Amino acid sequence: MRAPILVPTVLRNLVRKPATNLFPKTEPVPVPENFRGQLKYNVDKCVGCRMCVTVCPAGVFVYLPDIRKVALWTGRCVYCAQCVDVCPTGALQMSDEFLLASYDNYDEKFIPLKEEKIEEIRKKLEEQKKAKEKAKAEKAKTEKKGSK
Numbered sequence: 001m002r003a004p005i006l007v008p009t010v011l012r013n014l015v016r017k018p019a020t021n022l023f024p025k026t027e028p029v030p031v032p033e034n035f036r037g038q039l040k041y042n043v044d045k046c047v048g049c050r051m052c053v054t055v056c057p058a059g060v061f062v063y064l065p066d067i068r069k070v071a072l073w074t075g076r077c078v079y080c081a082q083c084v085d086v087c088p089t090g091a092l093q094m095s096d097e098f099l100l101a102s103y104d105n106y107d108e109k110f111i112p113l114k115e116e117k118i119e120e121i122r123k124k125l126e127e128q129k130k131a132k133e134k135a136k137a138e139k140a141k142t143e144k145k146g147s148k
């Protein structure tokens with residue numbers, strides 16, 4: 001009974017351009033402002049306060065006490081941005097990236113802090129510790145000489 005009412009609409013739409021985005025042949029639909037895409041971690045800004053570890057509902061973070069940084073596996077992330085809101089230094093930011101499909105759960109794009117960088121930080125801290133101890137020992141030696 002309702003078919004005749006629809007006929008003009010159908011005919012009108014038959015001659016109109018499709019309203020479909022042909023991605024991946026074209027660019028995807030642009031993301032809005034403040035879009036919550038893949039999480040980015042700037043390890044140099046991190047002060048190891050562990051606030052992100054506390055608030056994350058998905059268990060993305062693991063605290064690394066020896067270097068006072070956090071390791072992340074964003075494959076678990078639910079994009080809630082609570083860690084971004086709580087981070088006092090801006091070390092965590094949501095990006096516009098959302099094309100994240102992968103065959104590998106442990107693809108390196110899901111692991112922002114790489115093993116090599118962790119090693120580099122460890123070495124740097126070790127060197128700083130040694131330099132501090134050396135300076136301390138030298139200071140003690142000079143003071144001992146001065147008191148004689």
Ligand code: SF4
Nearest residue numbers: 056077078080081083
């Ligand atoms: S965005 Fe949410 S789920 Fe993802 S790492 Fe941050 S707190 Fe965890």
Ligand code: SF4
Nearest residue numbers: 046047049050052087
């Ligand atoms: S909240 Fe920010 S500064 Fe604190 S441990 Fe996490 S990333 Fe580092």
